[in-house]
Amino acid sequence: MNFLYDGAINEVAGIFMRGKFRKVLFVADEDAYRVCGADTALESVFEHCLVSRFVGFELNPKLIDIQRGIEVSREFSPDVIVALGGGTAIDLGKLIGSLSVQSADSPDIIRGSDTITQKGPPLIAIPTTAGTGSEETHFAVAYIGDKKFSIAHEFLLPDHSIVDPQLTHSLPARITAATGLDAFCQAIESIWAVGGTEESTDFASEAVEIAVANIVQAVVEPTPATRMAMCRASNLAGKAINISKTTAPHALSYYLTSRYGIPHGIAVALTLTPMLTYNADVCENDCADPRGAEHVQRRIETIVKLLGASNPREACERFSEIVSKIGCPRSLAEAGITTTDQLQNIVSSVNEQRMLNNPRKTTSASLIELLS
Ligand SMILES: [Zn+2]
Incomplete structure (x- = not known):
């Protein structure tokens, strides 16, 4: 129960x-x-x-x-x-x-x-x-x-x-931010995941909506209402990924956590906007979802709207703004990861099985380019 x-x-x-x-x-x-x-x-x-x-x-x-x-x-x-x-x-x-x-x-x-x-x-x-x-x-x-x-x-x-x-009332701001970002990213990834269904997308969409409206206040000036909201977002995101599983930002994050000690949610958020930009440009040739590129584009549109934006570029800006307001790095560069060697290690650490759940196919070369 x-x-x-x-x-x-x-x-x-x-x-x-x-x-x-x-x-x-x-x-x-x-x-x-x-x-x-x-x-x-x-x-x-x-x-x-x-x-x-x-x-x-x-x-x-x-x-x-x-x-x-x-x-x-x-x-x-x-x-x-x-x-x-x-x-x-x-x-x-x-x-x-x-x-x-x-x-x-x-x-x-x-x-x-x-x-x-x-x-x-x-x-x-x-x-x-x-x-x-x-x-x-x-x-x-x-x-x-x-x-x-x-x-x-x-x-x-x-x-x-x-x-x-x-x-969760006594959680320090940094943990509220990192764990809130995990829930937020899990929900976004679930919407575009190849494994996503109508049911998981409903759970995930509600989670994104709640996170967008509450995550900043839950970190900066928490109230019982914003704590409750983030608990609901997190629980809904869990229900969503239980069906859809996660995608590229999660697959890329584990090495960042084990090698650099970056907290899980913060590590996931570091590659969310490059992957949003990349996935938004999906076409039939590189689409990993059997439902086709148009289906993926509709899912990306859902994410863009939930972030209060009108196109993927604006959605990335909106997401980065939130990440910045809760005191977390917005990009790999801001987290101190800048060299090609470092990027290569991240990309070669990736579990290929998990990458297959990303809606647009990736290669090592495409990943390094989009993360640079
Ligand atoms: Zn996670």
Whole structure:
């Protein structure tokens, strides 16, 4: 079940009661847990349970943390997992719960050479950022060394998502900006994605509309209303990419995060406007979407309108203005990435499978040119 309202954290008690849960594995970003205000509600539920706490993991799920979590989970055998935090905590909750019940080796499943066959314990996802929308998706990110993998399976979709905007009230501006940009870009990418459907486009369009109207205030001068709005945008963007998946800006972003430590949402936004310009010039010869170039152009028009612009160039300006107002770099150059070597490394890091979801076909040469 999916709950989204101020105070939704109190739903956890009912979920525990209905599920008769007694043994909980709590996967939590400790810093977020300390400040977000979820502790009063959760500790009163945990009082009646056996609790194992999995904390102290690195940002962006790493194999070493996943394996440590799997060991804890196998030993403890929880009847429910509660994951609280940003995308990392929720993805860890998904991976630890699921991988701990598979007979196949975890690194093989992560690399895609083996598959998930069993459902793990029920997962309750409680995001404290707005956000990755991970509470609404059936995939998780994992890093083995520098290499990023995306694991997708219906069993990874959380059984319950508790989105309580009040938990985001204490988020510092920089995290609000980075996570808000992630939601914003996920929604834009979803609209032009080859995997996009009418349903995902409806979710994504609403998310873009809400983000355009609220992201700047949510960062600069947050109010309960703008926090609520960004939580809705993030949740809708999650529902959208759960269907459509993401495209080029995401594929290009992972290296920027692992190599340069640029926060995920900021890294994605760095290549959004070059890709918008590039995708807007799609023609039949280089169109990757079987529905044709005209279909893609209509989708781009939708994005342009949602950004309050009348053509793709204006839409890029509008997007860059928002990025600048929330204090983030608008381009790779502004993020300090200027040399051809650096661009080449970014382009050669890209997962080609993910690139196939971009509506206009790309080559290494076309990517380097458009990012220069
Ligand atoms: Zn993302």
